[in-house]
Amino acid sequence: MSFRTPSAAPEDLAETVALVEKLDRRIVSAQADIRDLAGLRTAVDGAVAELGRLDVGVANAGICVPAMWDRVAPELFEYHQSVNVTGTWNTVMVAAPHLVAAGGGSVIITSSAAGITVHPFLVPYTTSKFAVRGMAKAFAVELGEHNIRVNSVHLCAVRTPMGGGDVLGIIGEALEAHPNLGGMFTTILPLEQAEPRDIANTVLFLASDESRFFTAHELAPDAGAPGTDRLRCPDLAAWEVPGCRRWLRRVWTPSGSARSSPCSNTWTVPGTSPSSPGARSRPSGPCSATGTPPSSRDRATAGCSWTRRRCSKGRSGG
Known part of the structure; x- marks a missing residue:
């Protein structure tokens, strides 16, 4: 079974490389499947060997395919868990040894507003995002002795290919059949979708020394997602x-x-x-x-x- 999941393209990676080099900074890029632990480790170990050390690990890759509960195939559920949960675990596992060797650092795991509250039509996605929220806390407990902070970021819908197009269309169709659940997509602040920079700024804070007292926490740039209190x-x-x-x-x-x-x-x-x-x-x-x-x-x-x-x-x- 195949699933349509908007994601970054090689051209986006090339653009990122160009932007970093424009600032006269070094960058090592690689394309890898985060479900492939060995391949991911090879990419990270190679980059650290070339650049000298690793201070921050960001487990950001993920997928979201909405569907009403009775239209979720077993393959779709497993797909979310293998990418969003196993892939996140793999990312932390290949990054953490280098942070230990460096004497400390920061691990940032991308969860979702759906990993704190709940959104309808996203059973596989919500399950995976609650899982990585707990994963962040569990890693924080064990990595703390190495001066490594681990936190999760819980974002709302972001203006990216994954935050629009087919995703909004499927949810819109589901809301037409179940309009009483529409309130669960509301926010406290009268804001539209977040911009990528809104989430990047949160990650930047957690990566910096300004957050040195933050670990095992959830930071939620979500405009105040209310969850089940507004059904x-x-x-x-x-x-x-x-x-x-x-x-x-x-x-x-x-x-x-x-x-x-x-x-x-x-x-x-x-x-x-x-x-x-x-x-x-x-x-x-x-x-x-x-x-x-x-x-x-x-x-x-x-x-x-x-x-x-x-x-x-x-x-x-x-």
Whole structure:
């Protein structure tokens, strides 16, 4: 069985090499499968031999293929565990001996917001990311005596090939069938997807001496992912909930829906247009008026509850 998993290409590696060399720094690059312990060890040992030492190891490689629970094949589950869990263990195992030899250092394991809270339609991925969270703590306990810090990073969706395209499409399709779970993709901060630099800055902190008192910790650049405490996402009034609003707008808001503006004056029942009988209006005036609650029939259609809220400055308020 084959799975489509957007990933970095050789051209991306070549670009990274060029950027490092442009700064007049040395870099040793290699292409390896992190599931191949021997091949990974050969690549790392060779780089250390050429550069002299290793101070930081970052286990970042991973995959994410969303699917509703009843569409997860055994091969898909195993694929996530072999790459995200075994591959991460392999990475730490080939890096740690060099950090011990160097007298200390930092190991950084990339987990996910799904490794702290939980997201729907990601059973294999969530399982793997909870596993590497525990792995980081276990390594931290044993490597601490060598002055090696081990921490995990728990990021939200990032604007990369893995954070968009087919992944968002599959999740969007699943949300159409299960709209009551949409709230689990909301965030506290009214931010869109993270940029790669947001995560890189977190990793840079953990790699530096500025984090010398951090070990066995989870750092989460996730805009405040709330997890299971926000299960229901009000589809009819998506402008009310900042994170939910943005997810619906980006992934599965029907084309042409008035919700394309978070403070638009109309909202729609899924599958209707703003001019259809299912549509309702808000009083005019951008971001200032209280919304008009839908009928009981419309609430049942959307599978959500309704609360009156006031929108101001492009964000919803209490």
